[in-house]
Amino acid sequence: MDQLSYDDIKAATDRTAGRIRPVAVAPVAPVAPGGAAASGEPYEMWFALEFMQYTGSFKARGAQNFLQAHREAGTLPDAGVTIASGGNAGLACAWAAQQQGVRATVFLPGTAPAVKVARLREFGADVRLVGTEYAEALEACEEFAASSGALAAHAYDHALIAAGAGTLLEEIHARIPGLDTVVVSVGGGGLFAGVATAARHHGIRTVAVEPENCRSLNAAIAAGAPVDVPVDSVAVDSLGARRATPLALHAVRENDVRSVLVPDVEIVRARQALWDQHRVAVEHAAATALAALTAPDPGYRPGDGERIAVVLCGANTDPRDLVRPAAGS
Known part of the structure; x- marks a missing residue:
């Protein structure tokens, strides 16, 4: 399935009701050394605090929708x-x-942050570390599914996963009347596809933000089809997909979307600013969305009076590098 509909989002909203944590939104002043605030352009901004979701990221939405749908259909294998x-x-x-009371076998690249590996084991998962990139872990996972009979889920390339992610925009829209724009980080494109599909229904623009060296969606837009790209970024653990999904590319074609690339230095700066100014500790993937507003050109420059929601999508990170030494220490 290469397309996602608003009906898919609504079905996911009903299916996951009471199983996920509703997103909180917080109004903020723009954080923009050198960005839009510095030029004096007035606009309103909220943070969508999705890093407070169960398991620390938006991914809980898609996982719940995926497994609940299979539970309802009787297709969860032993x-x-x-x-x-x-x-x-x-x-x-x-x-x-x-x-759901079923086993989970999770394949990760050996470069996955230790904090994520430890939490996986706390959830009872059988964790298997393979290679150094997501693509290598995916190949091993596909081989395991074929030999074991386990149900193969996907991190982003599945309509049920993307539809579950789209429930986030439904909640944001309900909490911020008159929202004009949602800004979201992009890896393989599951979150983006779901959010953009729901945003189109409500007449909301989507800004899709990627690291300069993890640009799967931006490259797909340029090529007119999903293509493989190299991945090398401080946010590679979450945004390191080599190829965007057909779902994501279709969402670009159907929706009012702006693709933005940001350098790693600006991602790091945005993440630090979130901690220094708001005491919010998120992973680099979450800070990537904010970097679109705070980075020098090209970035994304809001118009006068624009109402913007920036999705802070995950916080599975080691926050010790955010804390600056006290003066005189």
Whole structure:
């Protein structure tokens, strides 16, 4: 399935009701050394605090929708579920599987942050570290699914996963009347596809933000089809997909979307600013969305009076590098 409809989002909203944590939104002043605030352009901004979701990221939405749909259809096998992930999708899958009383086998690249590996094991997952990139973990996962009979979930390339992610925009829209724009980080494109599909229904623009060196969606837009790209970024553990999904590319074609690339230095700066100015500790993937507003050109420059929601999508990170030494220490 290469397309996602608003009906898919609504079905996911009904299916996951009471199983996920509703998003909180917080109004903020723009954080923009050198960005839009510095030029004096007035606009309103909210943070969508999705890092407070179960398992620490938006991925819980898609995992719940995926497993609940299979539970309803009677297609959850005795071998359980398996998934390849940079960490967050695996956490969500393991958590949802634990709730459903089924086994979860999670494949991660060996470079996955230790904090994510430890949490996976807390959820009872069988964790298997393979290679150094998500694509290598995915290949091993596919081989395991074929040999074991486990249900193969996907970190982002599945309509049920993307539709579950789209429930986030439904909640944001309900909480921020008159919202004009939603800004979201993009890896493989599951979150983006779901959010953009729901945003189109409500007449909301989507800004899709990627690291300069993890640009799967931006490259797909340029090529007119999903293409493989190299991945090398401080946010690679969450945004390191080599190829965007057909779902994501279709969402670009159907919706009012702006694709933005940001350098790693600005991602790091935005993440630090979130901590220094708001005491919000998020992973680099979450800060990537904010970097679109705070980075120098090209970035994204809001118009006068524009109402913007920035999705802070995950917080499975080690926050010790955010704390600056006290003066005189």
